[in-house]
Amino acid sequence: MQLSASPYEERLTAPRTWWLVCVLVGVSMALIMLPFGTLPLLGGLVGGTAVAAVVTSSYGSIRIRVVGDSLIAGEAKIPVSALGEPEILDREEAQAWRTHKANPHAFMLLRAYIPTALRIPITDPTDPTPYVYLSTRNPEQVAAALQAAKKTAA
Numbered sequence: 122m123q124l125s126a127s128p129y130e131e132r133l134t135a136p137r138t139w140w141l142v143c144v145l146v147g148v149s150m151a152l153i154m155l156p157f158g159t160l161p162l163l164g165g166l167v168g169g170t171a172v173a174a175v176v177t178s179s180y181g182s183i184r185i186r187v188v189g190d191s192l193i194a195g196e197a198k199i200p201v202s203a204l205g206e207p208e209i210l211d212r213e214e215a216q217a218w219r220t221h222k223a224n225p226h227a228f229m230l231l232r233a234y235i236p237t238a239l240r241i242p243i244t245d246p247t248d249p250t251p252y253v254y255l256s257t258r259n260p261e262q263v264a265a266a267l268q269a270a271k272k273t274a275a
Contacts, residue, residue, distance in 0.1 A: 128187060129263055130185070130188075131186075131258065131259060132182060133184070133257070135177050135180065135182075136181075140177065142173065143177055146170065146172075147165070147166045147167070147170030148166065150166065150168060151166035153165060181232075183195050187201075187266040190202065190270055190274040192241075192253070192270075194253065194255055195230050197253075199228075199253065201270045201271050202274060204267065204271075205241060205243070207239050207241045208239070208242075209237075209264060210237060210239065210240055212236040215236060218238065226249055226250055226251055227251055228253045230254065231254065232256040235256040237257065237258065237260050238257060238260060239254075239257055239260040239263050240254050241253045241255070241267070
């Protein structure tokens, strides 16, 4: 695999407030265990916080990468030769493409807590997926990395 001229990597992490919610889940579990004594209370605090943190971490740690001649978004690996011109979506357009403009056949790496996004049409006629929707904090950088990867692959 050939490295692209401008490799890109972004990890979409959960917002800080979600980690506060993890602690609150632990406190709630501790309060539920309060009638059973001190040891179960501590177990509820630690266990509830740990379970909530694992769930938050697994949901909030997805990556977007442009490596070589491929866009890797989560578990999807798409060759840049099958991608059209990326469209940078501001907050309002991203909201529209997440809701009433969305196509059920599209590949959507969606994180509602990230306001901006990138929409990239799929140009491969054999692929039933019309476009790729990527929630990203840096849509300009992803688009630039995709353009650089296309030039390198060509």
